[in-house]
Amino acid sequence: MDAKALDDIGRVPHGGATDPGVIDFSANTNPETPSGVTAVYDSALSASGRYPADDYVAFRAAAADYVDCAPPEVIPTAGAMAGMRLLFAVALDDGDSAVIPEPSFGEYAREVRLQGGRPMPVAHDEVLDVDPAEHALVVVCTPNNPTGELVDRDRLLRLAARCRDAGTTLFVDEAFLDFTSQPSLAGEPGVVVARSLTKMFGLPGLRAGFLVATGRIRDRLDRGRLPWGLSTPAAAVGTHCLRRTEFVERTRDRVAAERERVRERLATEWEVYSSDAPFLLFDAGRDGPDAILEVARERGIVLRDARSFPRLDNHLRTAIRRPRENDRLLDALGV
Template identity: 65%
Template structure:
């Protein structure tokens, strides 16, 4: 990290409501979690009087099975954002440049700037057609946050090939990919995949995730990773969750069904962006975004003001939750 860059960089706004009296549709986390998590956490907590095994063999084996890669390529991290920071730390130096999608997750811009490098934005739906050669790093988010668009697998692999030929490191943020049945790019040479376990498994406070990279790039990540990068409970819960295949499939089915229902219900009132993710981006048109957000909150529902994302000046983002909760969202957004 570049010390001079730190003083020029600010925090990034995120969704998430701390008020438990409102239904939170501003953060894209699953309202459900796998059965048995509490027991796994309690058992792991009793073992937390000792340092965790810094090799994390059980967690890495579960992660490897989960995304289809070799366990030696898995680098445990405290959430997907820690995986992204680690990727940028080992690939960027002051004065370098990185290609980033826009609009997309604001932490890419911030984390790249913290390394003293320069983020160069391109429209998210045009990034895979952009020449990566001028950049040290290229970033892809799939499905993209906040638009929800899933990258075409063939085009993404072709872009990864182009990055390898250009000696550009490709960083792929797959934080929401497990809500789809699309294949991961984990294990592809020259690619760093960042994964979060907190979205699909409904445990953002656990802070569990991992990066995947091979060869010399993977070795750099492994060396730079903080020692004991996962707490004992986070490692145990994360490994357990990644084995819950029935929960994953049930969640995917519910999200797909409810996302379609929400999109159909909201479309007469808003322009709803097509989505493959557990959220929907809505253009509120001539309405005032602040008024839409405040009115929904007065009715007991928190939604995300998406104008904090570059290029979005009339948008909100809403998560996809359980059917009864989604009914409350629709009620809150009626005639706003």
């Protein structure tokens, strides 16, 4: 980490409300969790008086089945953020440039700078066309946050091939890919994939996730990861969740149906972006974000102010929750 960078790099704003009296549409996490999580957690907690086994055999096997890769290619991490920091530390040297999409997840630029790298912003819908030979790292988020669109897989594979030829690491953030039917790029040579248990399984506080990589970069990530980087409860609950395929399918169907219903209602008043993710981005129009945020808050609804994302100046983002909660959102917004 570049110690000098810490003097002028602040925190990145995120969604998430702590007030239990509101419905939080600002964070894109599943409001439901798989059955059996509490029992698994309690059992694992009782075993936490000793260090976890650092090979994480069961977690790696479950994660490998989930994304269709080989278990040794899985690098357990305390959430996708921890995995991203590990990768950027391994892939970037001082002064290296890294392509990052905009608007997209705000932590990309911050983490590049913390490692002494130079973030090179590119419009999110133009990232697949960059020349990777000029950069040490290229970042792709699919579906992209906050715009919501899924990246074309064939074009992504062509970018991966160009990155391999150039010796450039391609980092693919698949935090929301669970909500689509598109296969993961896990196991693709030269590509490092990040996955999170936060979004699909509704467990942001658990801090469980993983990277997938092959070859030399996989070996370097495995050597560089922290020992016991995944707690015993996180590993056990993560393994349990990754095996709940019916829960994933049921959630995916619910989100798809509700997303379209909410989109149609919001579109009667505002311009709404097409989305493959469990959220919708919309332009606040003449009302402006502040007026809409205030009205929503008065009615117990918290939306995400998307003006904190680069290139967005009049936008809000809303998560897709359960039908009755989405009804509350639509009623609060008067659509």
